[in-house]
Every structure is written in structure tokens, then in C-alpha cells.
Amino acid sequence: MERKNAWKAYSEEDLVKVTNLANSYIDFISSCKTERECAAYVMETARAAGYRSLEEVRAAGQALKPGDRVYASNYDKSVMLVQIGKKPLEEGFNILGAHIDSPRLDVKQNPLYEQNDFALLDTHYYGGVKKYQWVTVPLAIHGVVVKKDGAKVQVNVGEDAADPAFCVTDLLIHLGADQLKKDGGHVVEGEDLDVLVGGRPLVVSEEDAKAAPKGSAEAMAAKEPVKAAIVKLFREKYGFDEEDLLSAELEVVPAGRARSCGFDESMVLGYGQDDRVCSYPSLIAQLQAGDLDRTAICLLVDKEEIGSVGATGMTSMFFENTVAEIMALAGEEGDLPLRRALAASNMLSSDVSAGIDPLYANAFDVKNAGMLGHGLVFNKYTGARGKSGSNDANAEYMGKIRGIMDAGNVTFHTCELGKVDQGGGGTIAYILAKYGMNVIDCGVPVLSMHAPWEVTNKADIYEALKGYSAFLQYA
The missing domain is CATH 2.30.250.10 (Aminopeptidase i, Domain 2)
Known part of the structure; x- marks a missing residue:
């Protein structure tokens, strides 16, 4: 199957948007190199966009209604942003999840x-x-x-x-x-x-x-x-x-700033792009969302790189407890409505994938490899040794996602993390899937993943933002 190079379809207007997004992203990863710095940036940016602290809303005894925007912090290392949609919360959420810790x-x-x-x-x-x-x-x-x-x-x-x-x-x-x-x-x-x-x-x-x-x-x-x-x-x-x-x-x-990479400045060279190259466009998509039917959540968590453990990792109760608080303030309190809402949700587990590197191409199945410049990538499954530790999204959800990406005019392709039995990896996807919600891994392909300096493509960052925005609107 043909996999399109995103650059070939860009208008002059698109190219300006690609450059502007990349410049702001470079600023972000240059100044936010730890999970604490990322969380502080997210909360400050959210407040400037009209978000209120969930703790303040609860302390004031205020109710939440469609259009309201709130955020919650978990020990200043994980952050959750929520925009209340028009539909009852019990009908589920559209969730963008990524992690803000790095090796x-x-x-x-x-x-x-x-x-x-x-x-x-x-x-x-x-x-x-x-x-x-x-x-x-x-x-x-x-x-x-x-x-x-x-x-x-x-x-x-x-x-x-x-x-x-x-x-x-x-x-x-x-x-x-x-x-x-x-x-x-x-x-x-x-x-x-x-x-x-x-x-x-x-x-x-x-x-x-x-x-x-x-x-x-x-x-x-x-x-x-x-x-x-x-x-x-x-x-x-x-x-x-x-x-x-x-x-x-x-x-x-x-030490040092991230920079554009290549004579043509088409790429980004910088530290911590796993997974800030996904967390940043997730944040921007959440902040730019207009009126939404379904409630939108941007969940940025710590400790993914060591198994999502601890009080600030995805395996903690932070996400579930925060959703319960929000539903109570929206007048939908109760364990059963909470369970129904979680099971009815859709999620993009946004984490990076391995981009094929011409110097090490023998580690990849070329037909199913992530390719820099070819847009957002979807991993139906991750894991290792027979998909061990994988979420493995169902075909129905994958079909739905394809429709959403087409509706948003998003350039995307699918990939795996290298050849079978070559290695493997995991994300937070399986942790959220335990609620019964639909979850699929997606993100941006990266060269030199986990090295002090990693490489991404500016077109892929732009397509990630488009894809995340389309998901919040259409899922």
C-alpha cells in the first residue's frame, strides 16, 4: 500500500503552519526537560487559555457545565486537562494520553x-x-x-x-x-x-x-x-x-537547545522527544478545541519510562479519581456512571514509534516501519515476543480511527516497532484499556530513540496536531 509523504501535499499556508508549530515545539522541549518543568508549563499555559484548577472549583462548590475547562495536577509531575462536552459524561470521553518523562x-x-x-x-x-x-x-x-x-x-x-x-x-x-x-x-x-x-x-x-x-x-x-x-x-x-x-x-x-536539523531544516534534533513530541501537540490540540459534543481529556503522565509505576505513573489512581471528581461536579456522581463513562471512552495512547533509519534498515520490516515525513503513525499493537504486554486495538476501532483521520485530512500510516523478535516496547495503552475503553497507540516516528539527542520530522509533528484535533472533534 502506498504511504504518502506529507510534504508533497503542503500549500504555502501549510508550510508556514509547519514552521510555526515546529518553532514553538523547539522552544518547549528546550525549556522543559523534566516532568516537573513540563507539568508547570502545561498548567501555566492552560490557565492562560481559560482553564481553572479543579481543586479551586471543588473548594468553591461550583458545578461543571458544558464548555467548562479545568485541570488537575498530580504532585506537579502529571497533569490532566478536561473540557466538558455537550453530551452526558456517562457517554464517555475522548482522551489524548502521553507521557512527559524521558530517559x-x-x-x-x-x-x-x-x-x-x-x-x-x-x-x-x-x-x-x-x-x-x-x-x-x-x-x-x-x-x-x-x-x-x-x-x-x-x-x-x-x-x-x-x-x-x-x-x-x-x-x-x-x-x-x-x-x-x-x-x-x-x-x-x-x-x-x-x-x-x-x-x-x-x-x-x-x-x-x-x-x-x-x-x-x-x-x-x-x-x-x-x-x-x-x-x-x-x-x-x-x-x-x-x-x-x-x-x-x-x-x-x-545541555543546550533543540535545533532544526538538516540543510533543509525539515527535522528537529533535541533531547526528550520521547514523548514530548506527542505530549506537546496533544496539549495544543486540547487547548485549541472548540465546542465539543464529547468531553475531551488531555492526560500527561510521569514514570512511563520505568513501567508507569508510582503515585505519578499511569498505574496510580490519579486518572480514575479525577474523573470521579469531575463527574460529581457535573451532577453525574456514582460508581456505576463512572464505570460506564470509562468503558464508553475512546483514547489515543500517544507515544513515539521507531522511524526506519537507512543506516540500520535491517532491524525493520520495511513494509510495516514508521517513516519520517509520512505523518502520524498508528501501532495497532506494541509489545515483544508475540505481542507480550501489548494493548492490540480491535479492528472496529482501527476502522473508526481511519475514518476520523480522513475527515481531518490527516496524513498517517501504520507501523510496528521493528522486526518480529528484534526487540519491542510498551506504552500506557494497556493500562487504560483495562476499563474496557477503545485504545490505540499512535504518535510520531523518531530516529535515535532514547539517545541524548533524538530526531523527528516537522511534518509529522504537524500531522500529529491535525490528527489529535480531528480525534477530539470526531471520535
Whole structure:
């Protein structure tokens, strides 16, 4: 079957829209590199578009009616946006679901140490990564440090041109004979992904070191002068102590802005496009939605990269509890109406798929591979080893989706995640499908998925926005 290249059908007006969307998307992924930053951006943007906090609406005892827009936050790491439609909620929702976490290095709770006159931060990688890809690239540190009294210190170091950057070092090629004999999974070990953060000692006289209070940087300087200098910097420049790292969430990510890629600027090169390349157009489609018959939900969640676990992952009760609150405020309270609403819903589980790469084409079934520039992709099933862990959408729903995409003039194609038994992957689709709703995986094809820098095509981002908008309107 022919799979159309989206670029070939664009008018001059379309090309302007493609460029404008890509530029705003590049700004988004350049400034929102953690789930907390994404959630904060989503809530701020939603408020500017007329959304109100569900918590505020509930506290005021206000009822929800068609046309109302509300949002709910889950520990500032997951966000749910809802626009009430004209039909009763019990008849179901149209749901756009995506995740806002990405593979990275997480700083451990007791991370700072000195060795050979260097100060380093110990890390534990998050999500599926090729560890060797994270060495010798400029890195930034984003996150929060929470003190015992609950005060939060926001950390974002390495992005501004005036900031220092960080890195994980690698063994020089001249001494790498033994290292290069290892397989790719062990060329760089997980415990070797420690971030270089300092190399200058704190100079303190022996007398002053002895007189300094126990636990101070000055007292530490006698044995660990480089670490002491970093501890002093933490305190004086950033306002927290080493012990405060026990209750910190610091994420190490590639430093620098995303950029257009290629001489023709047709692509985007940037960090975290899995899955922000789906979450961003999902957000925009939700915000731009006009009057709707069915209630629209945009659900952006955390922890997908490690199995959707925890209080902020899709397996938590956040989604179900929030829907129950909304139905109660809309006058449709009760467990049975809730169950009926969830079962009657339609969902696009929006996550990226593997785009065929000409350098590694032997890993793909070409007939069923995602292709950059060919629009939105639909994965009827994901999983691995005989579709294990897959949602596997039914044929009736796939037929319905085809009609919706045609109604919205959306360029799309279908794909699988590589050859059978080559590998595989999963999404949040199966978790929502447990309610009995129709769910299918869809998204944008990506090159170098899970690498520090990933590649997407601007046309696919534009077609994703068109597809998500059509789904909210017609599903």
C-alpha cells in the first residue's frame, strides 16, 4: 500500500503552519526537560487559555457545565486537562494520553564524593538507555532540592551560556584496548555514569580547619578539599546543604537547545522527544478545541519510562479519581456512571514509534516501519515476543480511527516497532484499556530513540496536531 509523504501535499499556508508549530515545539522541549518543568508549563499555559484548577472549583462548590475547562495536577509531575462536552459524561470521553518523562541520569541521594582531586555526583540511570551514549556530551542539572521544613530550591544549571556545564568522562582511546573488547551494554557500566562537577580545592589553613564547626565546608577541607569547595558553593550560591540532597530530585540531561536539523531544516534534533513530541501537540490540540459534543481529556503522565509505576505513573489512581471528581461536579456522581463513562471512552495512547533509519534498515520490516515525513503513525499493537504486554486495538476501532483521520485530512500510516523478535516496547495503552475503553497507540516516528539527542520530522509533528484535533472533534 502506498504511504504518502506529507510534504508533497503542503500549500504555502501549510508550510508556514509547519514552521510555526515546529518553532514553538523547539522552544518547549528546550525549556522543559523534566516532568516537573513540563507539568508547570502545561498548567501555566492552560490557565492562560481559560482553564481553572479543579481543586479551586471543588473548594468553591461550583458545578461543571458544558464548555467548562479545568485541570488537575498530580504532585506537579502529571497533569490532566478536561473540557466538558455537550453530551452526558456517562457517554464517555475522548482522551489524548502521553507521557512527559524521558530517559536521563538521576542523581543518587548520597551522591557527592571526591576522588583523585575531582568532585563527582553518583547517578542511577532512568529508563532504557545505551549507557555509552551519555559520556563526553555536555550535561545540565535540573530539579528540586527540598529541605526538612518543606522549602524548595529550584535547580537549573548548564543551560544558560553563562552557566558551567557538566559531563561524564570516558577512557581515552590510547588506553581503551580492554574496554573495546566489551559488548555494547558494558563498554560503559552503570556505576561509571558519575558526573564531573568540580576540580578546585577549597584552600583553608590548618588552624582555621580545626576551628571550623563540625560538618562545615571549612572543616571538611582538610580531608576532602575539592568536595568541600562544592559543598560551600551549594550553600552560598544555591542555598542548600549537602544533607539536603537526601530529599532532592536532580535530573542530569543533555545541555543546550533543540535545533532544526538538516540543510533543509525539515527535522528537529533535541533531547526528550520521547514523548514530548506527542505530549506537546496533544496539549495544543486540547487547548485549541472548540465546542465539543464529547468531553475531551488531555492526560500527561510521569514514570512511563520505568513501567508507569508510582503515585505519578499511569498505574496510580490519579486518572480514575479525577474523573470521579469531575463527574460529581457535573451532577453525574456514582460508581456505576463512572464505570460506564470509562468503558464508553475512546483514547489515543500517544507515544513515539521507531522511524526506519537507512543506516540500520535491517532491524525493520520495511513494509510495516514508521517513516519520517509520512505523518502520524498508528501501532495497532506494541509489545515483544508475540505481542507480550501489548494493548492490540480491535479492528472496529482501527476502522473508526481511519475514518476520523480522513475527515481531518490527516496524513498517517501504520507501523510496528521493528522486526518480529528484534526487540519491542510498551506504552500506557494497556493500562487504560483495562476499563474496557477503545485504545490505540499512535504518535510520531523518531530516529535515535532514547539517545541524548533524538530526531523527528516537522511534518509529522504537524500531522500529529491535525490528527489529535480531528480525534477530539470526531471520535
